[in-house]
């Protein structure tokens with residue numbers, strides 16, 4: 089494992105930070121070890137100085153959104169974790185049919201605000217917990233639509249701290265993926281369409297009610313644990329494959345394959361990140377044996393946690 093990063097390497101930058109911070113409370117799973125440094129830049133300039141310092145010093149840095157698609161391993165993260173929670177990264181501004189929003193803004197708030205403005209397009213994301221940056225990085229969505237098609241342009245910072253404006257056609261949004269893998273999004277402009285606020289409000293309520301009925305929203309999880317396999321591999325979704333392998337309700341420690349939605353791995357209080365990781369491995373192994381499909385994680389895992397199942401392990 090890499091040595092801990094001493095905060096002295098960023099101290100002169102004037103960026104607010106905390107050292108040795110447990111990341112669990114900042115994620116929906118609520119578990120996982122500490123980050124060496126958790127930084128809260130207050131402007132693009134501070135973020136640029138931090139990124140460029142880390143880049144030059146060979147220090148890995150990561151960006152944390154709402155932690156809704158994230159599992160932090162028990163040993164934590166060696167490096168700098170950035171949280172864009174300063175006001176300068178959470179503003180929502182309207183320009184005619186476009187809305188420009190900071191990457192640290194809460195997606196649920198954006199969905200409700202644009203609905204009230206009578207601007208349609210983002211209501212399809214109702215009920216998805218995310219920051220705007222995390223939503224873009226994961227191209228979050230579901231049966232009602234994804235975030236990608238509403239993007240007009242993005243402000244992006246490379247991992248060495250340079251800022252670019254990217255037009256919609258310079259970024260590829262795929263199924264739970266985006267072609268920009270390194271660096272971070274600072275803000276996004278969405279191009280929306282005029283619609284009746286009352287109709288949008290009702291759509292948001294309907295989509296939220298559907299999610300509440302079909303997903304274990306009250307339990308600790310990171311949403312869908314696995315991506316649906318490509319159609320050339322299987323015409324079944326990951327949840328259906330897990331269900332057909334008879335794994336609904338399967339537990340490892342405090343982690344459980346949700347009986348409500350087989351693609352959610354929930355974690356009971358007292359459980360740890362290792363329980364989730366062991367259950368992910370076990371599900372992958374069992375689905376491979378039963379259905380001949382190797383599932384890939386949708387959940388992002390930070391830390392050194394091998395998730396490829398070993399055939400001889402996990403006897404239960």
Ligand SMILES: Cc1cc2nc3c(=O)[nH]c(=O)nc-3n(C[C@H](O)[C@H](O)[C@H](O)COP(=O)(O)OP(=O)(O)OC[C@H]3O[C@@H](n4cnc5c(N)ncnc54)[C@H](O)[C@@H]3O)c2cc1C
Nearest residue numbers: 153154155156157218219221222223225228229272273311
């Ligand atoms: C109860 C529940 C229901 C869910 N339902 C859905 C659903 O219906 N559809 C769906 O798609 N997802 C769903 N999810 C998963 C999750 O909501 C999405 O993946 C969401 O996009 C994660 O955003 P986040 O801000 O929490 O990202 P995080 O979990 O904090 O991070 C995820 C990834 O995004 C990166 N990231 C974060 N911010 C930035 C940034 N500014 N720039 C670049 N990269 C960044 C992180 O580094 C990490 O790699 C659900 C999760 C939960 C807990």
